[in-house]
Amino acid sequence: MKKSKISLVFNKCKIEKRSALITYTVAGDNNVNNSIKILNKISKHADILELGFPHNTPIADGGQIQGSSHRALKHGIKLKDVFHIVKRFKKNNPSKPIILMGYFNLIYQNGEDNFLKSCKASGVDGLIIVDLPYPENKNFANKCKKKSINFIQLISPTTSKDRVKKIIKDSHDMIYYISMLSTTGGELKVSPKKILQNYNKIKRIDPKKNLVIGFGITDKTISSLKSASGLVVGSMLCKTITNSLKMGQNPVTKLDKVVYNLKKKII
Amino acid sequence: MSLKIKKNIPLIDQHDKNYMYGGKFGGNFIPETLKKPIDDLTKLFAKLRKDKKFINERDYYFKNYVGAPTPFIKLENLTEHLKGAQIYAKVVSEANGGAHKIYNATVHCLIAKKAGKKYVVGDTGAGYAGKMLSMAAKKFGLNCKIFMGAKDIKRQRPNADAIKKNGAEIVPVTTGSQTLVDAVSECMRYWVSNCDTTHMCVGSTVGPNIFIKICAWSTAQISRELIEQIKEEFGKIPNKLKLINCVGGGSSAAGFWNEFMDTHAQFIGVEAGGPKNSKLHAAPLTNGSKIGILHGAAQYVIQDKEGQIGSTESISAGLDYPGISPLHCFLKDTKRAKYTSVNDEEALKAYQLVSKLENISPSLEPSHAFAEAIKLAPKLKSSEVIIVNSCGDSLKDKDIIKQKLGSYIR
Ligand SMILES: Cc1ncc(COP(=O)(O)O)c(C=O)c1O
Numbered sequence: 001m002k003k004s005k006i007s008l009v010f011n012k013c014k015i016e017k018r019s020a021l022i023t024y025t026v027a028g029d030n031n032v033n034n035s036i037k038i039l040n041k042i043s044k045h046a047d048i049l050e051l052g053f054p055h056n057t058p059i060a061d062g063g064q065i066q067g068s069s070h071r072a073l074k075h076g077i078k079l080k081d082v083f084h085i086v087k088r089f090k091k092n093n094p095s096k097p098i099i100l101m102g103y104f105n106l107i108y109q110n111g112e113d114n115f116l117k118s119c120k121a122s123g124v125d126g127l128i129i130v131d132l133p134y135p136e137n138k139n140f141a142n143k144c145k146k147k148s149i150n151f152i153q154l155i156s157p158t159t160s161k162d163r164v165k166k167i168i169k170d171s172h173d174m175i176y177y178i179s180m181l182s183t184t185g186g187e188l189k190v191s192p193k194k195i196l197q198n199y200n201k202i203k204r205i206d207p208k209k210n211l212v213i214g215f216g217i218t219d220k221t222i223s224s225l226k227s228a229s230g231l232v233v234g235s236m237l238c239k240t241i242t243n244s245l246k247m248g249q250n251p252v253t254k255l256d257k258v259v260y261n262l263k264k265k266i267i
Numbered sequence: 268m269s270l271k272i273k274k275n276i277p278l279i280d281q282h283d284k285n286y287m288y289g290g291k292f293g294g295n296f297i298p299e300t301l302k303k304p305i306d307d308l309t310k311l312f313a314k315l316r317k318d319k320k321f322i323n324e325r326d327y328y329f330k331n332y333v334g335a336p337t338p339f340i341k342l343e344n345l346t347e348h349l350k351g352a353q354i355y356a357k358v359v360s361e362a363n364g365g366a367h368k369i370y371n372a373t374v375h376c377l378i379a380k381k382a383g384k385k386y387v388v389g390d391t392g393a394g395y396a397g398k399m400l401s402m403a404a405k406k407f408g409l410n411c412k413i414f415m416g417a418k419d420i421k422r423q424r425p426n427a428d429a430i431k432k433n434g435a436e437i438v439p440v441t442t443g444s445q446t447l448v449d450a451v452s453e454c455m456r457y458w459v460s461n462c463d464t465t466h467m468c469v470g471s472t473v474g475p476n477i478f479i480k481i482c483a484w485s486t487a488q489i490s491r492e493l494i495e496q497i498k499e500e501f502g503k504i505p506n507k508l509k510l511i512n513c514v515g516g517g518s519s520a521a522g523f524w525n526e527f528m529d530t531h532a533q534f535i536g537v538e539a540g541g542p543k544n545s546k547l548h549a550a551p552l553t554n555g556s557k558i559g560i561l562h563g564a565a566q567y568v569i570q571d572k573e574g575q576i577g578s579t580e581s582i583s584a585g586l587d588y589p590g591i592s593p594l595h596c597f598l599k600d601t602k603r604a605k606y607t608s609v610n611d612e613e614a615l616k617a618y619q620l621v622s623k624l625e626n627i628s629p630s631l632e633p634s635h636a637f638a639e640a641i642k643l644a645p646k647l648k649s650s651e652v653i654i655v656n657s658c659g660d661s662l663k664d665k666d667i668i669k670q671k672l673g674s675y676i677r
Pocket residue numbers: 366367392393394395396470471472513514515516517518519520584585586630632633658659660
């Protein structure tokens with residue numbers, strides 16, 4: 001079978017003996033054009049780009065991402081704009097993986113098949129659905145697989161060992177480990193050492209799996225976690241956009257700098 | 268395929284292995300982090316509800332703390348005034364704290380104790396769910412935090428004050444519409460971050476399945492009392508009986524109807540129609556909303572084509588919610604219950620009429636149910652019986668009523 005772009009990126013990082021840098025921004029924050037510009041810029045440093053499709057009633061997002069989603073929705077961002085952003089980005093960066101992240105109701109209203117068709121047409125490589133846990137997600141995950149779209153399973157510190165094994169067994173090319181009990185953007189309330197201990201326990205179950213860590217990672221903590229296969233930074237980037245808008249600065253150049261610095265800390 | 272409700276199985280247990288009612292309502296659309304705490308709570312509750320000792324404990328507190336049974340009275344003057352069906356009220360507002368939310372709050376605190384949790388958190392709209400949880404938490408020695416929309420804190424001040432007086436912390440929620448929907452979201456987000464130490468109480472029959480179950484199991488006390496009171500009053504269940512209840516999340520209605528599920532009693536649920544001619548009605552069952560996912564469960568919900576949850580507007584904070592319990596979606600689709608809506612003005616008028624004629628004074632939520640009763644009664648024969656669940660007291664709405672009607676009577 002042909003290797004997914006997501007696998008190829010992890011393979012490359014393995015060879016370079018470093019963890020993959022994964023960014024999260026919200027599609028349409030603070031508008032469609034800036035969103036495309038941001039992706040174009042930060043993709044020079046980031047290995048995989050997560051793109052949130054905003055929902056107005058998120059049950060697992062912290063303040064920063066809520067703020068970004070709110071800005072995007074205020075600008076009238078619809079799913080079709082999200083796919084437009086992906087398509088435009090992919091035209092110039094065909095091999096850079098894009099993962100859409102969001103809540104299931106938008107997919108439910110759009111229709112699962114319809115949604116996946118749009119994913120395929122625009123070049124989406126993977127999906128993270130926050131409120132569609134295992135095993136309820138089996139059906140949809142299989143549909144994704146058939147379309148060669150990665151369905152990315154989540155594992156949390158509360159996930160039992162038995163469950164972790166089952167999730168890993170049914171996972172695709174990437175698994176997301178949530179660092180701590182928190183919504184997105186909470187401060188790291190567990191030591192990086194403890195996070196890595198948990199991480200390694202999971203990693204040992206199937207060392208070949210690309211297991212990434214996310215939630216609470218910033219420029220202050222990223223280097224202490226760099227033994228992981230991949231690291232996701234999200235809220236810090238959303239906050240950067242918020243702050244640059246507040247100060248009348250250009251969010252695109254600001255974000256470029258921040259992501260460049262994050263990358264420097266893990267290579 | 269038409270949905271059927273199964274006989275002799277409690278309503279809350281009529282779900283499939285994915286916790287879906289009728290294959291399409293409910294479920295657990297939750298972040299991975301909550302899987303384990305919800306699983307633990309599900310197992311604990313399954314054990315407790317079979318445990319005689321726990322049931323005795325529940326009954327003890329319902330009797331001695333909540334004050335069971337609440338009165339069942341005939342509204343002689345209203346019946347006389349409307350000249351139709353006989354109108355009765357189950358005066359649930361006589362329960363400790365003034366509303367049905369005390370049943371759910373008490374049971375949640377008992378469960379939290381069994382689970383060894385020292386902290387409880389909950390959402391509130393009208394403020395009753397928060398007030399009751401703070402009361403029960405104090406009684407059972409638990410620390411309590413209540414999430415309440417900033418708009419609701421302002422318009423339901425008496426209850427907000429009560430929460431603080433009970434020693435609980437109120438967290439004002441300033442996102443979105445600053446009402447119940449945002450309070451529930453914020454409370455769930457808080458629980459995601461603190462589920463290792465904290466027990467969460469959802470204030471109505473909404474949310475992930477286990478919260479629907481615990482809540483409806485708790486409010487079922489209302490109909491356990493009522494069915495006895497009815498038999499005492501009439502000797503049997505009257506041939507033509509309508510049980511009318513307002514529905515916000517649906518916890519009072521679910522509890523009011525539960526014991527009558529397999530009988531011929533008719534159920535009418537009344538949603539909030541919002542201001543006259545408003546498009547922002549909080550009536551997903553009446554106004555043909557589509558199924559969507561809100562707060563972890565599939566249900567009829569007010570939303571746009573994309574799946575963004577819609578805003579609602581109602582004079583009654585307790586009914587001002589875009590979703591509705593999966594249990595009521597199921598009751599609607601099985602045609603076991605009928606749903607309708609009443610607008611702000613009709614609810615206010617009903618409050619006024621009932622308060623003037625009778626010794627009870629319903630809050631704006633049950634006033635919606637009374638408005639429907641007032642519409643129906645004159646069309647029915649005197650042999651027919653209507654019972655309204657008067658599940659809240661108007662005192663908490665004094666300011667709104669004064670502002671809208673110029674004066675407040677009770
Ligand atoms: C007095 C009263 N009645 C009804 C409701 C609506 O909730 P539910 O439909 O869950 O009973 C509320 C909610 O706050 C309430 O306070």
